[in-house]
Amino acid sequence: xxxxxxxxxxxxxxxxxxxxxxxxxxxxxxxxxxxxxxxxxxxxxxxxxxxxxxxxxxxxxxxxxxxxxxxxxxxxxxxxxxxxxxxxxxxxxxxxxxxxxxxxxxxxxxxxxxxxxxxxxxxxxxxxxxxxxxxxxxxxxxxxxxxxxxxxxxxxxxxxxxxxxxxxxxxxxxxxxxxxxxxxxxxxxxxxxxxxxxxxxxxxxxxxxxxxxxxxxxxxxxxxxxxxxxxxxxxxxxxxxxxxxxxxxxxxxxxxxxxxxxxxxxxxxxxxxxxxxxxxxxxxxxxxxxxxxxxxxxxxxxxxxxxxxxxxxxxxxxxxxxxxxxxxxxxxxxxxxxxxxxxxxxxxxxxxxxxxxxxxxxxxxxxxxxxxxxxxxxxxxxxxxxxxxxxxxxxxxxxxxxxxxxxxxxxxxxxxxx
Numbered sequence: 237x238x239x240x241x242x243x244x245x246x247x248x249x250x251x252x253x254x255x256x257x258x259x260x261x262x263x264x265x266x267x268x269x270x271x272x273x274x275x276x277x278x279x280x281x282x283x284x285x286x287x288x289x290x291x292x293x294x295x296x297x298x299x300x301x302x303x304x305x306x307x308x309x310x311x312x313x314x315x316x317x318x319x320x321x322x323x324x325x326x327x328x329x330x331x332x333x334x335x336x337x338x339x340x341x342x343x344x345x346x347x348x349x350x351x352x353x354x355x356x357x358x359x360x361x362x363x364x365x366x367x368x369x370x371x372x373x374x375x376x377x378x379x380x381x382x383x384x385x386x387x388x389x390x391x392x393x394x395x396x397x398x399x400x401x402x403x404x405x406x407x408x409x410x411x412x413x414x415x416x417x418x419x420x421x422x423x424x425x426x427x428x429x430x431x432x433x434x435x436x437x438x439x440x441x442x443x444x445x446x447x448x449x450x451x452x453x454x455x456x457x458x459x460x461x462x463x464x465x466x467x468x469x470x471x472x473x474x475x476x477x478x479x480x481x482x483x484x485x486x487x488x489x490x491x492x493x494x495x496x497x498x499x500x501x502x503x504x505x506x507x508x509x510x511x512x513x514x515x516x517x518x519x520x521x522x523x524x525x526x527x528x529x530x531x532x533x534x535x536x537x538x539x540x541x542x543x544x545x546x547x548x549x550x551x552x553x554x555x556x557x558x559x560x561x562x563x564x565x566x567x568x569x570x571x572x573x574x575x576x577x578x579x580x581x582x583x584x585x586x587x588x589x590x591x592x593x594x595x596x597x598x599x600x601x602x603x604x605x606x607x608x609x610x611x612x613x614x615x616x617x618x619x620x621x622x623x624x625x626x627x628x629x630x631x632x633x634x635x636x637x638x639x640x641x642x643x644x645x646x647x648x649x650x651x652x653x654x
Contacts, residue, residue, distance in 0.1 A: 273367065273376055274298030280377070280427065281384050287426050288494045290388040297364045298380075303354065325538040329574055332585045332647065333542070333550060334611030335466035345463065349471070352459040355379050358386040360395045381427040385420035393498040402501065407520070407543030407570075410473070411502040418478020418508075419494065422486070425479070436483065443483045469549050477508050477545075484511035505545035506567060521569030523588040526637070526644040530575065534584060539573035547589065551600075554607035563603065566596040568641070577650070582632070584648040591641050598623075601638040604645065608634065 281292045327342040336342070356367040356379040365383045367376070389395060395416065402409040422443070426436050436442055460468060481502070485493040488511075507514035520541070542550070544567040552560035570589040576582070591597040605625055609615040612629040619626045625636040633649030 273380070274365075276377070276380060277365070277384065280381050281388070283427055283430070284381065284384055284388055284423055287423060287430070288385075288388060289491045290392045290494060292388060293391045294363075296358075296384060296387045299364060299366050301366050301368060303351075303368045303370045325574070328583060329538055329540075329572075330466070332574060332583065334554070334607060335546075335549070336464045340464065345467065348459050349463060349467065352457055353471070356383050358383040358390070360386070360390040363387070363390070378424050378428060382420045382424040385423040386416065389416065389419065389494075389498065392495070398498060398501070405503065406540040407505055407546070408501075408503045410470075410543065410545065411505050411508050414474040414478030414481060414505070414508045415497045415501060416478075417474035418480070418482045419497065421475050421479040422482045437487075440483075443480060465553055466546075466549050469545075473505075473545060477505075481508045481511055481514075485514070488515070505543040506565075509544055510565065521590045523569050523571055523590040523642050523644075525571050525573055525586045525588050526635070526646050528584070528586070528635070528646045528649070530584060531577070531650065533577045533579060534575040535578065537574045537576040537583065539571070541570045542572065542589070543567070543570065550607065551603050554610050555603040559599075559603055563596060563599050566592045568592050580650075582648065582650055584632070584646065584650075587645045587647070589643050591643070594641055597638050597641045597643055601636070601643050604643060605636060608636065608645075608647075 277296055277298050281296065284290075285292055323343050327336075327340065330336045330342065331338055331340065354368055355371045355375065356365065358365050365380070365387060367379060367383075371379055386395065398412060398416070399409070402412040422436065425442065429436055429439065429442065460471070463471075482493065482497065485497055489496055502508055502514050504513075504520045506520065507518070520543070544564055547567050547570070548560045548564035551564055568590040570587075572585065572587045575584045575586065589600065591600055601623065608625075608629060612631075615627065615629055617625060617627040623638040625634075627634055629647065631648045632651070634645065634647045635649075637644045
């Protein structure tokens with residue numbers, strides 16, 4: 237999701253916390269245990285170089301940070317990195333689609349979640365690796381390997397630029413994040429496998445990760461477990477599905493795959509979920525938004541696209557996992573825009589999504605009608621046909637339409653606008 241000149245807080249949190257989290261504490265002195273841990277960096281880096289073919293062009297400094305500083309810095313990052321207006325716009329979009337509840341606070345939730353999850357980070361502005369003092373000893377080698385994989389990619393492909401080039405599309409930026417985290421996860425796993433005399437190339441079952449609905453369960457990460465379904469999925473996706481994507485490209489193109497995914501970045505989460513679409517250069521479509529008659533006071537606030545990944549979450553959340561599994565892969569493209577009357581603070585959502593066939597568009601029309609009824613406390617239908625639904629919800633009137641392969645919705649009409 238984006239606005240003019242804006243890096244969305246949700247996406248920025250997942251994508252650049254590793255870049256910025258440690259900047260304020262770069263001068264901290266490492267504890268003895270971490271100093272010994274950091275001595276392993278050269279050996280691990282050499283192993284990753286052999287696996288990937290990416291060269292270590294210069295050493296990667298390693299330092300320590302106390303976990304209690306993380307929350308403090310993240311709050312400062314949110315204050316400095318995003319204006320209150322930008323945070324509000326991002327939060328409003330999540331609420332409009334029903335991904336989070338009406339009382340959800342995106343900034344506070346992001347800070348708390350990332351504080352809990354922090355273990356180690358590679359800062360590709362300062363070109364340093366940092367590790368939290370609470371990282372369990374049994375996880376330290378894996379953590380170092382993951383972050384050193386980021387360092388190798390950065391030295392070869394400039395990760396800051398790679399992220400920056402993806403900002404034109406929010407779905408595309410999620411795909412790029414999946415490249416970064418998926419490759420690092422694959423290399424970490426291969427590094428650990430080779431220490432046991434094995435390889436992921438011979439162990440496809442090791443890459444076929446379990447469903448991410450169980451990730452973080454069991455009380456170990458209470459903040460994660462209490463987050464809305466959407467944010468839990470968004471945090472896990474780059475690591476799990478990104479690893480599967482990297483493995484698929486590697487099995488087709490060999491060692492060249494490590495460079496390929498940076499030199500020709502995937503442009504959608506659909507390409508991450510279905511690597512054959514990446515190989516075939518099957519890019520998203522650009523469906524036209526509806527054109528409602530709104531008062532002139534309504535101006536564009538924020539716009540963007542929901543990819544296949546986010547549609548899968550939306551469908552599962554409101555219509556069930558089986559429907560999401562069957563329908564989401566038929567997604568072809570999406571646009572949305574949130575318009576606001578800044579005087580009254582009323583907002584209207586314009587939304588268009590294209591599917592590969594009319595039948596699948598009909599299925600999604602039915603699923604989204606169901607979503608409208610579930611995400612609002614009040615849902616009143618005034619007229620309905622096989623391809624149209626008009627009525628009112630919590631924030632005003634709505635019009636849901638299907639024409640051919642495209643489903644559109646306008647939500648939040650002011651009383652006199654329709």
